[in-house]
Amino acid sequence: MSTKISIQHVGKVFGEGSHRVEALKDVSLDIADNEFVTFVGASGCGKSTLLRIIGGLEYHTAGDVLVDDQPIMGPGADRAMVFQHYSLYPWLKVMENIKFSRRLKHGRENLTSADVEGASGRADALLSLMGLTAAANAWPNQLSGGMQQRVAIARALMGRPQILLMDEPFGALDAQTREVMHDLILHVHRLEKPTLAFVTHDVEEAIYLADRVVLMAPRPGRIDTIYEVPLPAEREQDMKHTPEFLRLKKEILARIRETSGMKTDQGMLDQLNMQEAV
Amino acid sequence: MQTRPGTRPRRATAKSGRPGMWSIRGPLSRNQYWLFAALGLLVPLGLWWIASSGAAVDKVFLPGPVDVFNRLVTWYTEDDLLSDMGISIYRVTTGFLFSAVIALPLALMIGTFRPVQAVLEPLTDFIRYMPAVAFIPLVMLWVGIEESSKISIIFIGTFFQMVLMMAEDVRRVPLAQIEAAQTMGAQKGETISLVIFQAAKPALLDTLRVTMGWAWTYLVVAELVAANSGLGYSILKAQRFLQTDKIFVGIILIGLIGLVMDQLFRLAHRKAFPWLHLRS
Numbered sequence: 001m002s003t004k005i006s007i008q009h010v011g012k013v014f015g016e017g018s019h020r021v022e023a024l025k026d027v028s029l030d031i032a033d034n035e036f037v038t039f040v041g042a043s044g045c046g047k048s049t050l051l052r053i054i055g056g057l058e059y060h061t062a063g064d065v066l067v068d069d070q071p072i073m074g075p076g077a078d079r080a081m082v083f084q085h086y087s088l089y090p091w092l093k094v095m096e097n098i099k100f101s102r103r104l105k106h107g108r109e110n111l112t113s114a115d116v117e118g119a120s121g122r123a124d125a126l127l128s129l130m131g132l133t134a135a136a137n138a139w140p141n142q143l144s145g146g147m148q149q150r151v152a153i154a155r156a157l158m159g160r161p162q163i164l165l166m167d168e169p170f171g172a173l174d175a176q177t178r179e180v181m182h183d184l185i186l187h188v189h190r191l192e193k194p195t196l197a198f199v200t201h202d203v204e205e206a207i208y209l210a211d212r213v214v215l216m217a218p219r220p221g222r223i224d225t226i227y228e229v230p231l232p233a234e235r236e237q238d239m240k241h242t243p244e245f246l247r248l249k250k251e252i253l254a255r256i257r258e259t260s261g262m263k264t265d266q267g268m269l270d271q272l273n274m275q276e277a278v
Numbered sequence: 279m280q281t282r283p284g285t286r287p288r289r290a291t292a293k294s295g296r297p298g299m300w301s302i303r304g305p306l307s308r309n310q311y312w313l314f315a316a317l318g319l320l321v322p323l324g325l326w327w328i329a330s331s332g333a334a335v336d337k338v339f340l341p342g343p344v345d346v347f348n349r350l351v352t353w354y355t356e357d358d359l360l361s362d363m364g365i366s367i368y369r370v371t372t373g374f375l376f377s378a379v380i381a382l383p384l385a386l387m388i389g390t391f392r393p394v395q396a397v398l399e400p401l402t403d404f405i406r407y408m409p410a411v412a413f414i415p416l417v418m419l420w421v422g423i424e425e426s427s428k429i430s431i432i433f434i435g436t437f438f439q440m441v442l443m444m445a446e447d448v449r450r451v452p453l454a455q456i457e458a459a460q461t462m463g464a465q466k467g468e469t470i471s472l473v474i475f476q477a478a479k480p481a482l483l484d485t486l487r488v489t490m491g492w493a494w495t496y497l498v499v500a501e502l503v504a505a506n507s508g509l510g511y512s513i514l515k516a517q518r519f520l521q522t523d524k525i526f527v528g529i530i531l532i533g534l535i536g537l538v539m540d541q542l543f544r545l546a547h548r549k550a551f552p553w554l555h556l557r558s
């Protein structure tokens with residue numbers, strides 16, 4: 001399969017002098033066309049920064065990031081981003097939010113009338129794909145958190161991006177809603193065939209969704225281990241209880257703990273107990 | 279509800295667990311709201327009445343509500359109250375509108391582009407601490423004593439605060455909303471007009487409402503400048519002739535006009551931004 005995103009020796013430094021933070025150091029990774037890659041790692045290891053660099057929202061200070069062999073130049077409609085929250089437009093109804101990209105000059109250039117018709121058909125299709133048909137005329141703040149994220153995903157898909165970047169998109173949702181969203185996003189991935197880069201704190205989520213799980217380590221932010229997920233391409237919720245799944249989950253969790261450089265909760269508790277015993 | 283023998287059916291009173299109006303941020307029905315609002319207006323009026331009706335109180339020192347009402351009537355019938363009100367409303371709204379029209383694009387630029395912020399914000403912060411009254415001699419020198427001078431004073435009193443508050447409104451637009459547009463292919467201008475401005479609009483209208491109140495507080499100052507009509511001017515003249523009742527009429531009218539305008543702004547807010555008023 002061809003390489004869609006090529007990250008080559010990328011570094012990112014925030015601030016100067018005493019405020020200097022090396023958020024990323026010598027990060028290299030190739031993501032194939034239509035691949036689903038998830039990123040996990042301790043807080044502050046640069047997952048968001050890496051995603052934002054691919055999205056063109058942040059500049060890397062070293063190395064190269066290529067999309068289709070071209071260096072990226074700022075944000076663009078080929079790389080849509082879904083944020084954790086507050087990204088919907090509260091002044092637009094659900095349907096208008098989804099069609100937002102149609103208001104942009106970029107979306108209107110070189111359009112035929114068939115394209116315009118196709119676009120409203122697509123908006124309707126995305127609406128029903130996301131199970132939002134009944135909410136088409138609601139304001140975003142009338143929706144639950146899960147529905148709001150579905151609107152955000154539909155809106156991101158509207159412009160047919162080749163790459164979908166998601167930064168903890170389900171981080172604020174409850175466990176049940178999250179499971180529904182997992183199967184939905186897998187369905188979208190099969191249907192629309194975007195290349196998907198997905199950041200999460202939830203290791204189970206990372207394994208269940210991905211072809212590969214990229215584990216990052218902090219200080220400086222870097223790639224530690226890349227895990228191939230040994231599950232069939234068609235995922236089902238039951239696979240979360242298979243031995244392979246559980247083994248991988250345990251392995252990744254242990255490695256995150258090792259790389260985080262922070263005392264684990266258990267370590268902290270042991271320490272407290274010891275102090276008490278003295 | 280099923281009632282068992284020996285138990286009285288419970289009534290839906292405050293005891294039923296429904297939060298009462300005195301619970302923290304408790305509910306208040308529309309009728310209750312108006313009742314309390316009327317109370318808040320009528321009690322001070324009553325106190326005023328009582329305080330002023332004492333035999334020992336000189337009318338020049340504290341006129342009663344009746345005196346003030348009578349003065350309102352004579353002002354209306356003999357002294358052309360309406361044109362005084364009209365010219366004052368004209369001055370305030372014109373100064374305010376000039377201020378708003380210039381402040382809005384500046385605030386958008388300050389809140390969007392850091393270099394613009396760096397150039398303009400400290401400067402504006404510096405100027406806004408200068409008292410508008412102190413500008414009167416300069417305004418007379420530069421603008422003259424025509425209508426434009428009064429409007430200028432209102433403008434000076436309002437503009438600098440307004441720019442800073444509006445810029446803050448613009449800066450509060452969530453970054454995720456801006457970046458979402460950028461990753462959908464929005465150009466710079468589109469991001470400003472379709473996202474930043476739209477997202478800031480409700481806060482901007484609120485800022486206009488608040489600064490409109492401030493514009494009115496500069497009316498008396500503005501009509502210090504060679505005016506011969508207007509509510510502020512009338513208050514100043516009444517002071518010279520010890521017409522305390524007229525001062526009262528002037529002050530109360532300014533308050534009432536302010537109240538009406540405030541309510542109009544609130545109405546506009548409800549009409550223009552329905553998604554913010556779904557639960558009321």
Ligand SMILES: Nc1ncnc2c1ncn2[C@@H]1O[C@H](COP(=O)(O)OP(=O)(O)OP(=O)(O)O)[C@@H](O)[C@H]1O
Pocket residue numbers: 014015021022023041042043044045046047048049050221
């Ligand atoms: N705009 C910024 N200015 C300065 N430092 C920043 C900025 N953004 C991120 N950083 C720093 O870069 C490092 C990586 O941040 P990043 O947000 O990418 O981590 P993350 O892996 O997404 O963390 P989390 O899991 O908590 O979201 C952190 O140390 C953070 O403090």
Ligand SMILES: [Mg+2]
Pocket residue numbers: 047048049
């Ligand atoms: Mg993050």
